[in-house]
Amino acid sequence: MTATSQAGPPQPAETVTLDVRGLWKVFGPHPERVAGTPLAELSRAELKERTGCVAAVRDVSFAVRRGEVFVVMGLSGSGKSTLVRCLTRLVEPTAGEVRLDGRDIREAGDKQLRELRRHRFAMVFQHFGLLPHRRVLDNIAYGLEIQGQGRPDRYRRATEMLDLVGLAGYGESYPDQLSGGMQQRVGLARALAVDPEVMFFDEPFSALDPLIRRDMQNEVVRLHHEVGKTMIFITHDLSEALKLGDRILIMRDGEIVQIGTPDEVVGAPADDYVREFVRDVPRADVLTLRWIMRPPGDGDALDGPELGPSVVIKDAVRTVLRADRPVRVVADGELLGLVGSAEMLEVIAG
Template sequence: MAAPSLTAKSSPPATAPGADDPPILDVRGLWKVFGPRADRVVGTPLAELSRTELKQRTGCVAAVRDVSFSVRRGEVFVVMGLSGSGKSTLVRCLTRLVEPTAGQVRLDDEDVLGCGERRLRELRRHRFGMVFQHFGLLPHRRVLDNVAYGLEIRGTKKDDRYERAREVLELVGLAGFEGSFPDQLSGGMQQRVGLARALAVDPEVLFFDEPFSALDPLIRREMQNEVIRLHREVGKTMIFITHDLSEALKLGDRILIMRDGALVQMGTPDQVVGAPADDYVRDFVSDVPKSDVLTLPWIMRDPRPGEPLDGPELAPDTVIRDAARTVLSAGRPVKVVSGGALLGVVTTAEILEVIAGPDPDTTQDTTPDAASDPDPDGPDPVATDRDEDGRS
């Protein structure tokens, strides 16, 4: 079980600090077991077995194991894991495209798993939207009819749904392609159609199942920026599945990392990079340049007595990379200030340590105070400043 390993190092698993509003989506103890008599696994000692043992003993595969989290309204929540980690199953359980074996999913106050078929359909028609890895477009319909499909099946009149579909196509930058057929479009454009189709019904929660994995890197980056832009413009809650760490860091307000169906760590991008919960995550994030993700509170220290405190001021949500020039050229400690209060100082030494690795003489753990200090004042899209870096 992964949950106990989440020590004080990272934020508590479910409710992030500062989230006072009730979450829009709340998931508790979710399980999905595939296989014969899958319902006999959860709640028995079998549930404690590892995946391979369970497979050998019962022939069942636990795709999702006891996952709990909640998503705040307007947040971009990323679920990340390698293939086979259960992330796609997890997202399908949320809208019951795959029926979960056990657990609870609440949308606002509604019990999604308890819905009847009709009510579930209502939810799907009005409140959920989903974008798929392989687009899932209808090849026999024009782009316009594809986008209008969701409205069509809920009974919207033709003129109204076409009008709305045109609007959304405009929004995703596909105006002028209404009459084309999906197979006449490039992969990136097809995914824009998929995106438009999901947006057309004006859902409250958008699910993305590895939407850009099938696209080539340049188009992928373009589409990621598109999602960031749309998020800014329409402010939807988004749940985003990916196997690509840089994509997760770039888009996510918070990231949930899965391994073998279980939750390994959940936190903001800088928490994941700065304080990996275990070796698995550490290995995962080892290639990420920390200076691109971590903010100043991760490296600042208390001012030493006698240090000059007249240096430049920076906000605590500044990413190290962006602070580097200021700090290196200041020639004295740079103050990290929030709301007039001095949180700490950063000097050339700290910057160098992050970029060039720890000084062998002064190796020490920088994380203990960092874990409690970084204080995201509300959702903090750390990644948005790094759009133009060439990393992929």
Template structure:
């Protein structure tokens, strides 16, 4: 395949959405005198060395990243990588040891109890792995629960709950109880409950890992559909690479509490930051993730200039039919500018891998 550096394949410059959640130097250390670890020589120790020397475990290590308005930001890693602890720190379900969590510029770590409750009620919502539905309440009551806690009038909260019930495809199930629903349907109720409060940021903590594969796939499609319809900022925690690639606008890979790489799906697959990420993505169908930007080559003087045109961000698998049928190089064009060309040779090299 044509060698391409990460700088060469970065997506074209475009106005970026503002950062909604800005995380700076975030630490969560468990153990005695945990606060002494960040900023000290102990912070440079490996997880095993820190445990041996100080009796502490750094579940999140100096995490710095920003989540943009309206994006699906996926945090991925193996068990023990720190991803679930991280999301709990962002909502202060677990208190961070050090660092800042800025929501629209406001440091959540400095919020008092009353202010934090208001943030959780009005600006954050979470979808859990194990649904967390109230078994003695009907589906509609479960969906309306967050609005009830907020103090919304009964008529208004049930009207909103009914709207969300329809949105997640459960019309007619409002009078059922959770144990009368399948696992996938229960998770839809949890999703409707989170959306009902119209949060600014929606957190998903491995919500589909307990579901059967077919139901899990359906729920992933449901998240994509809902994101396209309501445009919420979503932070999605998963250990499943296929899920991360399918859902994420950007993916953050964690290992031993530290951030290893942040990038778009094609950047993570096409330019893994180290051997850990490279092993993670080794079985991925690259043609289904990488775009023409990754395989295009500079045009040569003898290349015909009247071939078909495709955009640089067309996925290789989607472009394969056009490229392989063309009797001349396909021109990769953006904004009227010729960026490069692609021929069957470049397509087949990716497929052969």
């Protein structure tokens, strides 16, 4: 299966922030002899034996919409972290294009690249990377200091971000006085302070305790609703991907296996690899009514309650089971289908 076959339909140019085209990253001697050649069709072991190279990212293409939370997930070794580093050129791609608002950042010189990282990109890592000898407020303001902003302006902005992430009153503390979750909030505030166009998250919560991790996931959801940033989020955790992602890209051995919305990934897995990933996901928690609605039939009452096709099944259970007529699934005034207790109970029981 090729990456381009899973890249999804073309997006209108004005809605795309980051457009990735035919991206490769090959580690080893003479990587250019591998990217895009028949050698790349070899298994990872065969390629390593014959060339000494490892193809970590293989012909990956996708587009991220403005304001979208785009999740890249896969198991260890799938290439997801290398991919996000290629997008920011922390790792130099072997071939392909990474277009930010239509301009290929692979063509950027050192000065332009520094400006991109200072003003338009921000990254949040698993290891918080806070400066231990600086106060929380100084850590948040650090990116603004690098930009050359004056002290009053950067501290004013840092204080605003401190409030935004729920750490008001902790500006004078030092990182080692904070819990892991609080330190990661400082990392979020630091990334937001520079008002980036795109935020990159590389498994930022994987080292946190489960309860703190859940809180931080909720924090990302809340912040996205408030600030609307384009976010690219790397994770190996399916539940995290389903919770955060507007769309999910699943990788295996450096290639794209599937791109889709959470309900598409769960409801229509592309192959056995994805099917195994989503096997234990409660379908009612992810799928929407459009997945279980049926066409109206003769004798069906068409005056039941009305719900939209994007309503998640678990949120519609009470309405459907309490109604004495099938629920009408309606969008823009058009009747798309019906959902009754039989359809609802089948997916819940399944």
